[in-house]
Amino acid sequence: MASMSPVGAYRHGGRLREAAAAFPHAPTPWLDLSTGINPEPWRGPRAAWSDLARLPDPAEIADLERIAAGAFGVDDPRRVLATAGAEAGLRLLPAVIGGADVAIVSPTYSCHETAWRLAARPVAAVSLEAAFEAVASVLVIVNPNNPDGRRTERAALLDLAMIRSRSGLWTVVDESFVEASPELSVAGAAIEHLIVLRSFGKFYGLPGVRLGFIVAEPVVIERLQALQGDWPISADAMAIGRAAYLDETWRGQTRERLERDAHALDKLLAAHGLTVIGGTSLFRLISTPSVSVLFEALCEQGILTRPFQDAEDRLRIGVPREAGLARLAAALEGLKS
Amino acid sequence: MASMSPVGAYRHGGRLREAAAAFPHAPTPWLDLSTGINPEPWRGPRAAWSDLARLPDPAEIADLERIAAGAFGVDDPRRVLATAGAEAGLRLLPAVIGGADVAIVSPTYSCHETAWRLAARPVAAVSLEAAFEAVASVLVIVNPNNPDGRRTERAALLDLAMIRSRSGLWTVVDESFVEASPELSVAGAAIEHLIVLRSFGKFYGLPGVRLGFIVAEPVVIERLQALQGDWPISADAMAIGRAAYLDETWRGQTRERLERDAHALDKLLAAHGLTVIGGTSLFRLISTPSVSVLFEALCEQGILTRPFQDAEDRLRIGVPREAGLARLAAALEGLKS
DSSP, X not given: OOOOOHHHHHHOSOOHHHHHHHOTTXXXXXXXXXXXXXXXXXXXXXXXHHHXXXXXXXXXXXXXHHHHHHHHTOSXXXXXXXXXXXXXXXXXXXXXXXXXXXEEESSOOTHHHHHHHHTTOOEEEEOHHXXXXXXXXXXXXXXXXXXXXXXXXXXHHHHHHHHHHHTTXXXXXXXXXXXXXXXXXXXXXXXXXXXXXXXXXXXXXXXXXXXXXXXXXXHHHHHHHHHHOSOOSOHHHHHHHHHHHTOHXXXXXXXXXXXXXXXXXXXXXXXXXXXXXXXXXXXXXXXXXXXXXXXXXXXXXXXXXXXXXXXXXXXXXXXXXXXXXXXXXXXXXXXHO | XXXXXXXXXXXXXXXXXXXXXXXXXXXXXXXXXXXOOOSSOOOOOOOXXXXXXXXOOHHHHHHHHHHHHHHHTXXXXXXXXXXXXXXXXXXXXXXXXXXXXXEEESSOOTHHHHHHHHTTOOEEEXXXXXHTTOOOSEEEEESSOTTTOOOOOHHHHHHHHHHHHHTTOEEEEEOTTGGGSGGGOOTTOOOTTEEEEEESHHHHTOGGGOOEEEEOOHHHHHHHHHHHOSOOSOHHHHHHHHXXXXXXXXXXXXXXXXXXXXXXXXXXXXXXXXXXXXXXXXXXXXEOTTHHHHHHHHHHTTEEOEEOTTOTTEEEEEOOOHHHHHHHHHHHHHHHO
């Protein structure tokens, strides 16, 4: 049986070309369920060639940040900084957050650990329960969490951030997947030492645009802005971001549609004896002893999912639209025979 | 007379919205000659919506880097890293270049100093002559230089980089404007401790795409890549960059056309008694005692140029195409009366 190199399959989702090379006989196009990206993206006007032909105007970036602040429930737009994706944002943090050690509520998205380790900061994995007792200079928590969808309620998180702040301790909340459950967001709370990361690409289904945001105290935002310079994002990110964050109707409809699609996926998985142990309406995490067999069998049907090196019984499956769900259903049906 | 805030006019070129607010009666659209960006951009296919709707595939970024390496005359594509603009690239350097002090051949583009100071490194301005004697851990040289177009010949720069490398000293060559004078480039030289920065936006006329490159030893590139993560650039940057760097015909024709346009600008400026003291075929630097009068008078005609806070007798003027040149000619003619 063909197999995909562990590096490719385990490192991140979205490595379709590597998958296609490992499974050359799989039907194309591939169905990419290896990420938690909305498969039905927002659509609207893109940047014109005339916008590509000039430097992004800082005044226009400020416009985008003001609009995004409105969408996040942030009163003061000086608290919002646009970055070339949430990933670019989290990698800026070690340069502006003082203190020594970092506690990361784990298991979670691996790049938080990567970013702090590259900055030579000692990093420890903690459980959510231990997080509430943690005295590390920096606490990182992804909410809702990736890959298991674990939710930390807003009130509890605000308490935690406030208590930590009184001792000068930082709390970083990665809300990359919060757009589908906005009631969890703490972005609107102006707490000192609280930093919130937001992603555009996942909920809006446009990760290729590279757009994300950091929400923090204005003095922190100023330092981050100086660090990344005047032109962090592309003309396309500005044009698409500004229009999409103003589109409340699409946002509401999309939240409802994603919920429906996630329930349809749950039903299909349950019918095939696959236990969903968590997720958000953008992805589900299943637990099964036969992950490697299932992963490779789906690859042979041109369906890429996301296994984890350090959790061999877990598989993350992006929530597909109807056509994708039908293809996944046929593939799972084929496995029975 | 209306006036543009010093922050806006002095900080960078391209702040058109601020200029338009300061000179509300200026004819529109503005002619932006405040940058050194080719006013006739490369055109070709952009990323499709389906590319925006997925994460940039690392294999495709590697393709772009291989193609760019070819265009830069770099044999080993592992020596090339794509970044979201040359600006994003230079800001990554302090994290991977060891040593203490930094010497910057000055006057030059101000963000080099900004980036190293933000990383708490002591920075000194040095002359080009002093650069050849400098023992600073890091030497930064922009070639050709911005804003004066000063050229350092390739052979001299290679000697300098090699001598410094023997003592473990780093040389950073910012070749953001080299595309129009490729004979100056040292990107193809595999010298330890030599780092070259390249910009896509200026010569190709598409700064809104946000694309640049770092050329360095593979071991340095690996560290930089780990720092910036797997998705540094947008789908548009990949699509446009790959096609543009393969377009040798356009590159050759554009070099010739830029030369012609620069000579036409020189002729116009000379006819109005304005002395060109340097430049590249993307911009010219003039010296005149009446910079502030000239700058504001051009603003009133809707033409934005670039003054400098620390050199009050200098004005940088982007090289316009025919229509822009005619408009500049009319504005200069109007100043006489």
